[in-house]
Amino acid sequence: MRTYFDCVPCFINQTLGLVKSANGTDCQAEKVLKQVLTNLASIDYSSAPPVMAQKIYRTLYQVYGERDFYYHEKQRFNTLALEVLPDIIKKIIVAEDVFTEKVKLSIAANIIDFGKNAHLTEHDVFKSLDEAITREIDQEKIQTLKNAINKADKILYLCDNTGEIVFDRLLIESMPLKKITCAVRGKPVINDATLEDAKTSGLIDIVNVIANGSDAPGTVLDDCSPEFRKAFDDADLIIAKGQGNYETLSGVENKRIIFMLLVKCSIVARDIGCPTGMFVIHDKLCN
Amino acid sequence: MRTYFDCVPCFINQTLGLVKSANGTDCQAEKVLKQVLTNLASIDYSSAPPVMAQKIYRTLYQVYGERDFYYHEKQRFNTLALEVLPDIIKKIIVAEDVFTEKVKLSIAANIIDFGKNAHLTEHDVFKSLDEAITREIDQEKIQTLKNAINKADKILYLCDNTGEIVFDRLLIESMPLKKITCAVRGKPVINDATLEDAKTSGLIDIVNVIANGSDAPGTVLDDCSPEFRKAFDDADLIIAKGQGNYETLSGVENKRIIFMLLVKCSIVARDIGCPTGMFVIHDKLCN
Incomplete structure (x- = not known):
């Protein structure tokens, strides 16, 4: 974009x-x-x-000087996500389709974005997660996502933000773990997740996690490490979370990328063709 | 400022x-x-x-190219102000202190500011004018203003925006007209009032009106015409409407300037020391 x-x-x-x-x-x-x-x-x-x-x-x-400008806020939202997780699991475990609920939670947690709102509060996050269960999501797109995951041999899952990564882990637990490599940013930028957050969230304990080698708040391929580029090229499905990954990868051709995001600004909304505030699964090859 | x-x-x-x-x-x-x-x-x-x-x-x-970018919007809000004026006069004519009500209306109309809100609607203006009558204003400051007007020999009244100028005229009608010179901007800038608006509003029919010779949305003295500078220097009281005049004149020394404004941004609010949304009469020599 x-x-x-x-x-x-x-x-x-x-x-x-x-x-x-x-x-x-x-x-x-x-x-x-x-x-x-x-x-x-x-x-x-x-x-x-x-x-x-x-x-x-x-x-x-x-x-x-080089530093993690939002270090304390990042820890705060990781901790918050880990604290609310057990209660949220209790709520969704009884759902008809637990996978759908996990997708919605992972998108709801995409609200934890200091690039869009540096004054984000715990209340904002609670509200987004609480409402997730009642939010609508395109069931055809959920089915597309499920089919793509089943069909793919190598899946690259691109994480977005701290806090949110805890709910990415929850979703990834419902996927075939051996197929999956997760990627995080190479350096702290805004409140994007890094390897440290992959550890804190427990993601690193269940799947292979790599850093992308870049300090962009998205996936700027030219700026990524050879290790990440290989994982990107080898993957037959890429699941990309958040606006930053959408903005940087929506123009990539000949690659199946399924974007999952909360649409937080009118510019991305216009580009996708939906209202702001939407929970979106956007399959680049299908749209 | x-x-x-x-x-x-x-x-x-x-x-x-x-x-x-x-x-x-x-x-x-x-x-x-x-x-x-x-x-x-x-x-x-x-x-x-x-x-x-x-x-x-x-x-x-x-x-x-040189043009009045908000020409049509300016006419729209002048017309709106002129249309609602008779009903508003009926409401305030019975007030205990008509002068105070006119001051409040003139400040309420200061909401017509495209610099702060280019998407301003008629509804916003109606709401601001409707609520004016119930708004609080510092009665001591009203008295200060009345005393200063009575005491002064030459008053320079600095207008701010189109639409608003109609309510400035209403207020000025309650002042000693022979003492007063009104000033408007020298060229169209944002939706600031010019000589054309002084005509449309009828202000030009009751007092002497001059253009300040400048295209700044405020009163940048160095940029004003000799005619305006003389009026400024000769005046023993200056009544300055709006944020632009506050921002450009709050640092001027040795001159009695009474600012009247609706505080529309947190920066001006912090500078004056009041919350945003306040109806303010700010007497520079008294504060």
């Missing part, structure tokens, strides 16, 4: 959120903001939005 | 709103956006926000 003019205020808001989180001097904040604005002035709008978000992060690293 | 980092997303949103309103090509939109971002990258944060807004407008003029 290309970058739209309307993405620009979002980049600025992300930058301001990070600058506040970094808690540095006014001089540092001004330096970051000016550099980001300079980058935005020469942006290539044919690139996906996470390519710009990556540049923003690199600017922040230059000014404040 | 200086420009804060948090003003930057607002500048971008204003630009995007104007670009949509201009209804040009993608190429023109990209040119405007890149130029505005380049300007923002070298912004002087000690300047008031309207100085940057003026630069944005000049960029738009360069790309699309």
